[in-house]
Amino acid sequence: MRHDGKLTQWNDDKGFGFITPTAGGPRVFVHISAFPSGGRRPTVNEPITYHLTQDSQNRPRAQKAIYLNAARHASPRSRGLMLASSIAAAFFALLAALSALGHMPMPLLAAYALLSVITFAMYGIDKAAAGKGRRRTPEATLLFAGLIGGWPGALVAQQLFRHKTRKQPFQAIFWCGVVVNCGVLGWLIYSGELASLWAGLGFG
Template identity: 25%
Template structure:
């Protein structure tokens, strides 16, 4: 596998050739070895950091349970460069010191006219839902559901943007899409443009538009059968009212 018998006490240099963020493992490409080396996320320092493809690393090697060579004690080269002096052996690097911490990237907000227009559109749509509910056309719980999902969508997108900037664990795209299907798409549409996140990826945009269509269809069906739903929720409310009075008396 390797050009020479690897020294288990020596540190090597290489680059991240592949990384699976969902499963927490990847492979390192190094000139010292013929084939790429497996590396588990638990061997990455600083702990909890998710490397990106092409990132330069320093590492040691060890034997896996099946006697294959894999990378251990993997340290980012840029992390090592923050230390004075630079220690070539990853096992001697104290990554817990404040001088060795990587400063997190902050999110930049774009308050352009386009972003403001999306915000206005979101407010209008939520107000339409609110009017439908307060006038008795739809159960009020529908409005509360929309508000909750929009707040949740804002949280998810901001969390995913921060993770993308700092190479941390990302929010799965299916989670973002499901939040839109369940009614959080107005806020998602706004925050995508305000923080410039997920608004350039063609495949995701197509799926996202599909979630908007699905939610609007569901909302229309709900509005069509709203009278029956109102009667049902009124029955449930009266039933709980009777139970409450029976317990309190």
């Protein structure tokens, strides 16, 4: 059974505090380990829902604590990942619609998807290499992969792995690449040059 309460005391340095139950009664001890791992830190006066247990001395203790306003106070990481995923999904939905209407070759949609998967993997490998002190993937390679069509995968990978998101020069160049890629694709479709270019490359 879950109980509701408010976090009325919190020592962030030591990672514990106390919840005052909404229904009344003694305060309930809560440790940082009771909250979802990898999430944000609790704050005082925040509504909490929790499972009520007892410690070895029969004192009330909270387990499996959840922020009642979790959706409103989503971590920056989760918000960024949701936004990145939404942008990537919307882009591929647009490409699928253009392909269905005959404005874009279906293999080009598949190429964008493949490039996104490859670029996503490149970011993941580079992030792992950074943590282990191994040889890194050059930033120019990551940026080029995004420029030629892998930017949706790069966008999701940046947020999921928290990789390259704080390097402003990198982000500026990355988004310039996104604009260039989308701009060129849009112009080719609008001008009708995409079909002839595709055929000229031997895919027609």
